Amino acid sequence: MARPSLRTRSPEEQAARSARIRASWLLSTPALILLTFAAFGPLLIVLAYSFVAPGEYSGVVWELSGQGWFEVLFTRDIFDDTVSLAQAHLSIFWRSASLSLLTTLITLIFGFPTAYFIATRPERQRPLWLFLITIPFWTNLLIRTFAIMEVIRNEGIVNTVLLNLGIIDQPLQMLYTYGSVLLGMAYVYLPLMVLPIYASMERFDFRLVEAGYDLYASRLDILRLIVLPIVKPGIVAGSILVFVPSLGAYVTPRVLGGGNNMMLGNLIELQFGQGRNWPLGAALSITLLIIVACALVFYVRAANREDPHG
Amino acid sequence: MQAPAPTDTTSPLPAIEARRVTKIFGEGDDAFQALDAVSLSIRENEFFTLLGPSGCGKTTLLRLIAGFEQPSAGHILLEGKNISNLPPYKRPVNTVFQSYALFPHLTVAQNIAFGLQRLGKPKAEVADTVERMLRLVKMEHLKDRRTSNISGGQQQRVALARALAPRPRVLLLDEPLSALDLKLRKEMQIELKRLQGETGITFIFVTHDQEEALTMSDRIAVMSEGKVLQVGGPREIYDRPADRFVASFIGDTNFLPAQVISTAGPRARLAVCGVEISAALPEGVEGPALTMALRPEQLRLEAAGAAGALQGVLKDTVYFGTDTHFHITLTDGTPLIARVQNARTAEHAFRVGEPIGARPQADALQALHD
Amino acid sequence: MADRTFEVRRLPGMAAIAITCFVILYAPIVTLVVYSFNAGSSVALWEGLSLRWYAVAWDNVAVQEAAIRSLVVAASAAAIATVLATLAALGTTRTGPFPGRMTIYTLINQPLMVPEIVTAVALLIFFAMIKVATGYTGLAYLIAAHAAFCVPFAYLPIRARLEGMDLSLERAAADLYATPFATFRHITLPLMAPGIVAGAMLAFVISLDDVVITEFVKSAGQDTLPTYMLGQLRRAISPEVNAISTALLALTVLLLTAFFFLNRKRN
Incomplete structure (x- = not known):
C-alpha cells in the first residue's frame, strides 16, 4: 500500500473537515448541555459533598472532612470514642x-x-x-x-x-x-x-x-x-x-x-x-x-x- | 493495427480535468492513500471509463468530481474552472449511484423531478422534462409507483433519468450495472451508449469489468493503487498495454522473457525462447532483458520444428465451447497458452505430451514497461 | 425440514422453563388487573365485578392532580428529549467519524449507566441549591430531570433509524442541487420520522414510569401518579391503587402496541 506522501492537506479538504466536526458538535451541544445540568454535572457536587462535614439538621457545613467516608465502614462510640466496624x-x-x-x-x-x-x-x-x-x-x-x-x-x-x-x-x-x-x-x-x-x-x-x-x-x-x-x-x-x-x-x-x-x-x-x-x-x-x-x-x-x- | 487516438479538435477546454489530484483518508498510521497525484483530461461528449480492480481509487476520483470529498492536494477543473471548493449542490455534475440511491418515500416521477425543483425550475418546465425523461428511459407507465416497488432494472433507469433530468455538464456513473444480472447488464450497456449519443453529455463511467469498459468506452483510464497506468482507446489498451498490470488485468496474456539482439530505430530484433522475432519497442523500453506480452489468440499452432515458431511440448488442452485452450511448456520452461477457435469440421491433430510449434502473428509481441 | 423425528433446535426442558417464565411474568399483573374490578375491598376474595375502585380513584382530587401532573411532565420531557436527541443523532450519524464521537455517545448514554438513586441524590442536592438561590419551586425541575434521563431512550431508536438509512440518499440529494437544509427537509426528515415517533413514545413511557428521581426532585405537593402510589403503599392498601395501576398499565400497553406496529411497518 502506498505510503501517504503529503505533509499538508489542501485548504478545501481542511475546511470541509472542520465544518463537518463543527456541525457534529453543534448539533450535539443542546443535549449535552441538558445532561450536564440535569444528569452528570450534579454528580460532581455529590463528590464534593462526600468530603465535607454534615450540618446539624441537614445539609452540610462547608469545611473539609473525611467524616462521610469514615462512616461508610466505621462507627465511633458516642461515649468512649472507640472505633469499630459499622x-x-x-x-x-x-x-x-x-x-x-x-x-x-x-x-x-x-x-x-x-x-x-x-x-x-x-x-x-x-x-x-x-x-x-x-x-x-x-x-x-x-x-x-x-x-x-x-x-x-x-x-x-x-x-x-x-x-x-x-x-x-x-x-x-x-x-x-x-x-x-x-x-x-x-x-x-x-x-x-x-x-x-x-x-x-x-x-x-x-x-x-x-x-x-x-x-x-x-x-x-x-x-x-x-x-x-x-x-x-x-x-x-x-x-x-x-x-x-x-x-x-x-x-x-x-x-x-x-x-x-x-x-x-x-x-x-x-x-x-x-x-x-x-x-x-x-x-x-x-x-x-x-x-x-x-x-x-x-x-x-x-x-x-x-x-x-x- | 492500432486505432488512431481521437484528436482533440472540437473543444479547447476539457470537460473535466484532474491536476495532480491526491486523496488521503485518515490520519497518521491509519492513513490510506486512495489517489496519488492523478492527472487526467476528459473531453466533452466523451464516454470515458475509469477501469481498475476494487480499491484502485476509481470511485474516489468520481466522488471528488461530484464534490462528496475534497482532494487532499491538487485540483479538479470543470471546463477550465477550479471547482474544488464548490459543494456538490453547486456543481453542474450529476451522479448515478452504485446503489441507485433512489428516494424511497417518493414516486418515480417525484424522484426525477427532484433536481429540477431544487434548481427552481417553473412547474410546467419540470413536468415537461419529467415526461421527456420518462419517455427516454421507457418508464412512462410506472411514473406514479414508489421506487421500492419496481425491479432492479427499472430502478436503474429511474436513477439514470433522475441524474440526466437537470442536463448536467457531466454525468458520473459509479458501477451502475453491477447489481444487474448478465442479460439485463448487456441490454443496459447498449441503452447507456444510446443515451450518451442522444443527450451529448459527457459520461464518466466507473467499472471493474474490463469487457464492459472495452465495449462501451471512447477512452479508458486503467487505474491501480491510486495511479493511472494508461489512458487510451479500447483497442490501444488491449493491443498495446503499457505495462504488466494493464496487460494482465485486461484479457488473458502470456508473458515471455526476451533478450535484445539489435535495435534499429523504434524496432528491435529479439531472442524469445530461442526464436528470433522482430518487434516494436515503445518509448522508454530498453534492453537487454525485456518482458513481452502475447495474447493467446494471436498465436497459430503448427507442427513442431518450423523456423520462426516457438517450440515446446503440449501439456493439456481445455475445451471452452467456442474455442480450445492449449497449455504448452516452451523449451526454456516458460508456460504458454494458445487459444484456437473451434471449427465445426475438423478436430485438431495435436496430442498431449508431444512437441508442438506456436507461431505469433506479426507484431503480436508487445514489449512492456516494468 | 424432511426429518420431523429429530428437531435440531430442540433442547429438552427449554420450552417448559420458558412457558413457566411467561406465566410467572404475567400472573401477578393479571391478578392485579382482575382485582381492580373487584366489588369488595379484598385483593384475594372475589365479590363481583364492579368499577367501584375506578370511580373512587377518579373522584380523588389527589389522584386527579397527580395524573395531570404526570401527563404534563411526561409530555414536556418527551418533547424536549426528542428534539435534543434528534439533533444529537443527526450530529453523530450523518457526518462520518470524528474525534470526540465516543465522548458524545458516552455522555448521552450516561443516564443508562449511573444508578437512578445516585442521579436522584445528585439532583436533590443540586436543585436544592438552585431552589434556595432563586426561590423558584415549580415543575421545571421535574421536567428538566425527566427530559435528561429520557434523552438516551429517545436517542437510541432515532440513531438506529438514521444508521439504517443509506448515506448515499443524502449525497444524491446534494448531487441534485439540494442545499443542506433542503436535503434535511425533503429527504432526511421524512425518512427518519418513524424513528422520531418511536423515540418520543419511549421517552414518554419512561417519564411516566419514573419513581426514584421524581421522589427526590419533587417539591412539596408535586406528586406524580407513581410517587402518589408509593406514598399510598405505606398506608393500608385499597384496590384503588390497583385501579390506578391498571389505568397506567393500559396506557403503556397502548403506546407499546403502537410502537410495535410502527416498527413492523418499517420492516
Whole structure:
C-alpha cells in the first residue's frame, strides 16, 4: 500500500473537515448541555459533598472532612470514642451484594431458556413472543413490584387459597423478608436478562448445531460446546444489565422488604431523609457509582475479548 | 493495427480535468492513500471509463468530481474552472449511484423531478422534462409507483433519468450495472451508449469489468493503487498495454522473457525462447532483458520444428465451447497458452505430451514497461 | 425440514422453563388487573365485578392532580428529549467519524449507566441549591430531570433509524442541487420520522414510569401518579391503587402496541 506522501492537506479538504466536526458538535451541544445540568454535572457536587462535614439538621457545613467516608465502614462510640466496624452498614452491603448476585443467577436460569425458546420459534412468531417480554419490561417498575406484593401479602391470593384449602391455619409471612425482595427483584429484572441473550441468539446459525450432531455431539455437548460459547456475549450483557440496577435498587426493597431488608439504595435515601447525614449519603452514592463503573469496565473488557472483530 | 487516438479538435477546454489530484483518508498510521497525484483530461461528449480492480481509487476520483470529498492536494477543473471548493449542490455534475440511491418515500416521477425543483425550475418546465425523461428511459407507465416497488432494472433507469433530468455538464456513473444480472447488464450497456449519443453529455463511467469498459468506452483510464497506468482507446489498451498490470488485468496474456539482439530505430530484433522475432519497442523500453506480452489468440499452432515458431511440448488442452485452450511448456520452461477457435469440421491433430510449434502473428509481441 | 423425528433446535426442558417464565411474568399483573374490578375491598376474595375502585380513584382530587401532573411532565420531557436527541443523532450519524464521537455517545448514554438513586441524590442536592438561590419551586425541575434521563431512550431508536438509512440518499440529494437544509427537509426528515415517533413514545413511557428521581426532585405537593402510589403503599392498601395501576398499565400497553406496529411497518 502506498505510503501517504503529503505533509499538508489542501485548504478545501481542511475546511470541509472542520465544518463537518463543527456541525457534529453543534448539533450535539443542546443535549449535552441538558445532561450536564440535569444528569452528570450534579454528580460532581455529590463528590464534593462526600468530603465535607454534615450540618446539624441537614445539609452540610462547608469545611473539609473525611467524616462521610469514615462512616461508610466505621462507627465511633458516642461515649468512649472507640472505633469499630459499622455492623449495620456491613450487613446492608452484604445483603445488596448477595441479593444482586442471586438475582442475576435466578434471572439467568430462567432467562436463558426463555431466550432460546423465542429464538427457536418460527420467524413470523418471534416478534410476538418478544413483544410479550417487552410489555413487562416497559411496565412501571412500581406496578410490577406492587403486583408481586399483592400476591404474597398475608391477605394476598396465595395465603388466601392455602388457608381455604386448609393447608395452613395461619398466613405465611412471605412479605417483608429477604426472600420477598429476591423474588421481586428477579421478577422485575427478568426481561433485562432475556432481551440481550435473545439478541445474540437471534443471529445464531443453527447449521452449527447440525454440524455438531453430525460430529457425534450429545444434546448436552451441543449446549455446552456450541450454543453457550457463541451466545456468551449476550449472557455477559444480560448479567451486567441485571446486576447493575439490582445493586442500586431502591423501590423493590422498599416496597417488598420493609424496614429490615434495606439495600444500599435505601441506606443512601435514609441519609438524605431521617438520617440527615448528607456527607455519608454522598460517600455511599460515590461508592455505589464506583462499583457500577467497575462492573461496566469489566463488561466492556469482556465484550472486547469475546468479539475481536467488533 | 492500432486505432488512431481521437484528436482533440472540437473543444479547447476539457470537460473535466484532474491536476495532480491526491486523496488521503485518515490520519497518521491509519492513513490510506486512495489517489496519488492523478492527472487526467476528459473531453466533452466523451464516454470515458475509469477501469481498475476494487480499491484502485476509481470511485474516489468520481466522488471528488461530484464534490462528496475534497482532494487532499491538487485540483479538479470543470471546463477550465477550479471547482474544488464548490459543494456538490453547486456543481453542474450529476451522479448515478452504485446503489441507485433512489428516494424511497417518493414516486418515480417525484424522484426525477427532484433536481429540477431544487434548481427552481417553473412547474410546467419540470413536468415537461419529467415526461421527456420518462419517455427516454421507457418508464412512462410506472411514473406514479414508489421506487421500492419496481425491479432492479427499472430502478436503474429511474436513477439514470433522475441524474440526466437537470442536463448536467457531466454525468458520473459509479458501477451502475453491477447489481444487474448478465442479460439485463448487456441490454443496459447498449441503452447507456444510446443515451450518451442522444443527450451529448459527457459520461464518466466507473467499472471493474474490463469487457464492459472495452465495449462501451471512447477512452479508458486503467487505474491501480491510486495511479493511472494508461489512458487510451479500447483497442490501444488491449493491443498495446503499457505495462504488466494493464496487460494482465485486461484479457488473458502470456508473458515471455526476451533478450535484445539489435535495435534499429523504434524496432528491435529479439531472442524469445530461442526464436528470433522482430518487434516494436515503445518509448522508454530498453534492453537487454525485456518482458513481452502475447495474447493467446494471436498465436497459430503448427507442427513442431518450423523456423520462426516457438517450440515446446503440449501439456493439456481445455475445451471452452467456442474455442480450445492449449497449455504448452516452451523449451526454456516458460508456460504458454494458445487459444484456437473451434471449427465445426475438423478436430485438431495435436496430442498431449508431444512437441508442438506456436507461431505469433506479426507484431503480436508487445514489449512492456516494468 | 424432511426429518420431523429429530428437531435440531430442540433442547429438552427449554420450552417448559420458558412457558413457566411467561406465566410467572404475567400472573401477578393479571391478578392485579382482575382485582381492580373487584366489588369488595379484598385483593384475594372475589365479590363481583364492579368499577367501584375506578370511580373512587377518579373522584380523588389527589389522584386527579397527580395524573395531570404526570401527563404534563411526561409530555414536556418527551418533547424536549426528542428534539435534543434528534439533533444529537443527526450530529453523530450523518457526518462520518470524528474525534470526540465516543465522548458524545458516552455522555448521552450516561443516564443508562449511573444508578437512578445516585442521579436522584445528585439532583436533590443540586436543585436544592438552585431552589434556595432563586426561590423558584415549580415543575421545571421535574421536567428538566425527566427530559435528561429520557434523552438516551429517545436517542437510541432515532440513531438506529438514521444508521439504517443509506448515506448515499443524502449525497444524491446534494448531487441534485439540494442545499443542506433542503436535503434535511425533503429527504432526511421524512425518512427518519418513524424513528422520531418511536423515540418520543419511549421517552414518554419512561417519564411516566419514573419513581426514584421524581421522589427526590419533587417539591412539596408535586406528586406524580407513581410517587402518589408509593406514598399510598405505606398506608393500608385499597384496590384503588390497583385501579390506578391498571389505568397506567393500559396506557403503556397502548403506546407499546403502537410502537410495535410502527416498527413492523418499517420492516
